[in-house]
Each structure stands twice: as structure tokens, then as C-alpha cells.
Amino acid sequence: MSLYLCVDCGGSKTSAVVCDASGNIVGRASGGPSNIAYLTITSFIETIQTTVGDALKTCTTPASVDTVALPPSELEFAAAWFGISGADSSSIIESVMGPLSSLLGIPKGPRLSVANDAHLLAAPIRMHEDIFHAVTVIGGTGSIVVSFKEREDGELQELGRVGGWGWILGDEGGGYSIGREAVRQVLAEQDIHSTMKSPPPEGSLRASLKKYFDIKDVMELLTEVYVLDSTPSTVVDIDNRAHKYISREKRLSSLSPLVFTAAFEDKDPLALKVLRMCAKDLADQICIVVGDANDEAPRLVKASESVICFGGSVVGLKVYRDMVLDELTAKGHVFKYVEFVDDCAAVGAAGLRLKYKD
Structure with missing residues (x-):
């Protein structure tokens, strides 16, 4: 199963949403704070590991009761999009890119997108042609x-x-x-x-x-x-x-x-x-x-x-x-259009799937 992952990393909580190739949400979880400006790289990755692992519980066959280990063995991420509070410079983004690539099993490149959390909010642009x-x-x-x-x-x-x-x-x-x-x-x-x-x-x-x-x-x-x-x-x-x-x-x-x-x-x-x-x-x-x-x-x-x-x-x-x-x-x-996005991770996952729909 090819999965699309979006993670909204905020100062109060982390939200992870996983959708399939049809755009259906098949996994969701929340975790602790993940503003990279306030955390070490190790603490940040630990939060991501737990939150994404919890989101993948319902994606396994049969559904898992335990947090799924990363990188997942029976599942494959087609792409992932991280919007991270505090990721305001290229050096900060580069510092987490390698660890996230290893954690998810996604090579560094266009299918692993890491940016400030404001980027996730722009996902509706992909829904208006x-x-x-x-x-x-x-x-x-x-x-x-x-x-x-x-x-x-x-x-x-x-x-x-x-x-x-x-x-x-x-x-x-x-x-x-x-x-x-x-x-x-x-x-x-x-x-x-x-x-x-x-x-x-x-x-x-x-x-x-x-x-x-x-x-x-x-x-x-x-x-x-x-x-x-x-x-x-x-x-x-x-x-x-x-x-x-x-x-x-x-x-x-x-x-x-x-x-x-x-x-x-x-x-x-x-x-x-x-x-x-x-x-x-x-x-x-x-x-x-x-x-x-x-x-x-x-x-x-x-x-x-x-x-x-x-x-x-x-x-x-x-x-x-x-x-x-x-x-x-x-x-x-x-x-021309006005949108209120109350679930950035879900909208981001849908936008990511649309990006690679062809």
C-alpha cells in the first residue's frame, strides 16, 4: 500500500495524518510538542517516531495495537510532507532532513518535503485548478x-x-x-x-x-x-x-x-x-x-x-x-477563494496525494 504522510509539528502538539492513493484517511494520531526551535534533534525525532508510528496502527493488516516501528516493513510511503514550527532557516531544515529520511525510509529529495508549518496551510492551492x-x-x-x-x-x-x-x-x-x-x-x-x-x-x-x-x-x-x-x-x-x-x-x-x-x-x-x-x-x-x-x-x-x-x-x-x-x-x-483550514495535517495529506496523483 502506497501511503502519503503529512505531519503538522506545532508548539503544543504534533498531528500526523496518513492517506492512501485514493485520498482516504487511513491513519491519524497526535503527539507532544515538536517546535524544532525548542527541542534537540533527538527529542524532535522521538516525537515524530511515536506519533507517526501511532498513526500507522490502522494501516497494518491486521490493525496493530502497538506503535508501528519505523521505517515500516510492510508499508511504503510514497511521499511525506512535514510542516515544522521553528523551521525558519535552511540549516534547521537540513538538520532534520537526514534523520527523517532514515526514520521513514524515504530518500532525501522531492518526495520528502520539510518546511515551516505555514507551508501546510497553502495546501488548498492544489485543490483549485x-x-x-x-x-x-x-x-x-x-x-x-x-x-x-x-x-x-x-x-x-x-x-x-x-x-x-x-x-x-x-x-x-x-x-x-x-x-x-x-x-x-x-x-x-x-x-x-x-x-x-x-x-x-x-x-x-x-x-x-x-x-x-x-x-x-x-x-x-x-x-x-x-x-x-x-x-x-x-x-x-x-x-x-x-x-x-x-x-x-x-x-x-x-x-x-x-x-x-x-x-x-x-x-x-x-x-x-x-x-x-x-x-x-x-x-x-x-x-x-x-x-x-x-x-x-x-x-x-x-x-x-x-x-x-x-x-x-x-x-x-x-x-x-x-x-x-x-x-x-x-x-x-x-x-478569489477564501479557505479556513482547521486540520492542516489532513488537508496537507490530501494536497500531497493530489501532487502525485498522476
């Missing part, structure tokens, strides 16, 4: 925008890239920036009213942040946001102070659900303002890679001739995705 360009937009805790061209040989060529700088330097439009902007706007409103007779209105967003951080005064937000990360040995007495025991990054990104609730359930104008600002920031990043190509910018792609592929928890919310698309429309960029 009338386009050759895609713009991928990852909007989860963080954000990144990457544009692609499908070459004549079926390979994806990266054209432009914006963001992916992490929470300290960027992540505009993602969950972290939404949480940060919510705190900023509440504090800014407090500053504006410091010279006024009346206090700021006690809207839903303001009230939610005070409840989340268990504070009475909005200005206490500064202390709660800046408190140092706890160490692994910290004895946790959570009670209502759980935020003190998570990293500062997650302390802010975990606020994004509160912002969406305040904006769309409670109709809080300040929360709506926050989301519009963040949606505009993300749209501005997308605009960097789209437009009419010219001598100075030959790698721009035309939105009307491309598919935009969204992926991630925040842009998974249609109401926010529509905000981003509305911002793009206002700037004159309307994409």
Missing part, C-alpha cells in the same frame, strides 16, 4: 503571513513572508496582541478620564479584566501583567490568582476569549474597538505581500487570482476572519 498563488495567514496565539506560488513541478515556492516574530517583537492580530490591546485600551480610557469629572464607563471588557485578575482598581493591571513568570518549583495556591502562575505571554493571550465575549455577546464598544484595531493590524501585514507585481516588487501576488488560507484559533472565529477580510476589501484586495 485555476490559481497558482496562495497567501497563508496563521492567527492563533501569534501570527504570520506567507505567500506562495505553485511551480510547474508541483512544488510550493515561498514568495513573501511577514511576521512570525513572536510575542516580544510582533504577533500582530493574534491572540496575544488582542489581549495586550485590551489591557492597553482599558488603561488608556482610565488615563483619559483622569482629568475628567466622571470616571470611565464600567463596560463589559473593563469588568471582565478586573474579575479575571481579581483586582478592584484598573491601575492594578500594571502589577498583574508585569509580575515575573513563576518557576517550575513554585508551590501553586491558585484560588482566584491563576494568572500569576502562567507565563506573561499566556497571561495576555488568554484574555482574547474575554474580548470576543465582551464584543459580540455584550456589545461592548471598547472590546469591538480592540478587535477592529487588531484585525486591521493583521490585514496590514497581509497587504505587504499582495498587489500588482512590478520591477521593484516582483514577488507580489494578486488577490483576485489567489486563495487566502486562514489557520489558527483566533482566525478560526468567522466573525474575526470577516473583520480581516473587510479590511482587505476596503484596501482593494478581494481574494
Whole structure:
């Protein structure tokens, strides 16, 4: 049986999907984190070995109850596609290429594709025969925008890239920036009213942040946001102070659900303002890679001739995705196709099979 393997290697989990020559998913499994920026090569390969071995359990005859040893003896991979978080340089990709080749029994070459995880999100380009360009937009805790061209040989060529700088330097439009902007706007409103007779209105967003951080005064937000990360040995007495025991990054990104609730359930104008600002920031990043190509910018792609592929928890919310698309429309960029990919490994496996269908 010739199998097509796609593995989505993320910072929180690893997803592996195996499909057959007809495009049917015949194996699937999830494993631990596999962001190569945070792991040794050995730890990374161990995670891949376990996850792919688990995905192959249902591919054997009879189905195995144990993790399948790699490389598999009775099965054959026709091709494999790895999208790896943290694989942002050719040196990192080369460092895992050899071990993956040995692990899977696939020679180094075109049938073993290793790239940044944003590449997997571009898989829908292979499902629309009338386009050759895609713009991928990852909007989860963080954000990144990457544009692609499908070459004549079926390979994806990266054209432009914006963001992916992490929470300290960027992540505009993602969950972290939404949480940060919510705190900023509440504090800014407090500053504006410091010279006024009346206090700021006690809207839903303001009230939610005070409840989340268990504070009475909005200005206490500064202390709660800046408190140092706890160490692994910290004895946790959570009670209502759980935020003190998570990293500062997650302390802010975990606020994004509160912002969406305040904006769309409670109709809080300040929360709506926050989301519009963040949606505009993300749209501005997308605009960097789209437009009419010219001598100075030959790698721009035309939105009307491309598919935009969204992926991630925040842009998974249609109401926010529509905000981003509305911002793009206002700037004159309307994409021919819009896709939300909620299972990159499955879509990637299907796209890989289509690449080699002949």
C-alpha cells in the first residue's frame, strides 16, 4: 500500500495524518510538542517516531495495537510532507532532513518535503485548478503571513513572508496582541478620564479584566501583567490568582476569549474597538505581500487570482476572519477563494496525494 504522510509539528502538539492513493484517511494520531526551535534533534525525532508510528496502527493488516516501528516493513510511503514550527532557516531544515529520511525510509529529495508549518496551510492551492498563488495567514496565539506560488513541478515556492516574530517583537492580530490591546485600551480610557469629572464607563471588557485578575482598581493591571513568570518549583495556591502562575505571554493571550465575549455577546464598544484595531493590524501585514507585481516588487501576488488560507484559533472565529477580510476589501484586495483550514495535517495529506496523483 502506497501511503502519503503529512505531519503538522506545532508548539503544543504534533498531528500526523496518513492517506492512501485514493485520498482516504487511513491513519491519524497526535503527539507532544515538536517546535524544532525548542527541542534537540533527538527529542524532535522521538516525537515524530511515536506519533507517526501511532498513526500507522490502522494501516497494518491486521490493525496493530502497538506503535508501528519505523521505517515500516510492510508499508511504503510514497511521499511525506512535514510542516515544522521553528523551521525558519535552511540549516534547521537540513538538520532534520537526514534523520527523517532514515526514520521513514524515504530518500532525501522531492518526495520528502520539510518546511515551516505555514507551508501546510497553502495546501488548498492544489485543490483549485485555476490559481497558482496562495497567501497563508496563521492567527492563533501569534501570527504570520506567507505567500506562495505553485511551480510547474508541483512544488510550493515561498514568495513573501511577514511576521512570525513572536510575542516580544510582533504577533500582530493574534491572540496575544488582542489581549495586550485590551489591557492597553482599558488603561488608556482610565488615563483619559483622569482629568475628567466622571470616571470611565464600567463596560463589559473593563469588568471582565478586573474579575479575571481579581483586582478592584484598573491601575492594578500594571502589577498583574508585569509580575515575573513563576518557576517550575513554585508551590501553586491558585484560588482566584491563576494568572500569576502562567507565563506573561499566556497571561495576555488568554484574555482574547474575554474580548470576543465582551464584543459580540455584550456589545461592548471598547472590546469591538480592540478587535477592529487588531484585525486591521493583521490585514496590514497581509497587504505587504499582495498587489500588482512590478520591477521593484516582483514577488507580489494578486488577490483576485489567489486563495487566502486562514489557520489558527483566533482566525478560526468567522466573525474575526470577516473583520480581516473587510479590511482587505476596503484596501482593494478581494481574494478569489477564501479557505479556513482547521486540520492542516489532513488537508496537507490530501494536497500531497493530489501532487502525485498522476
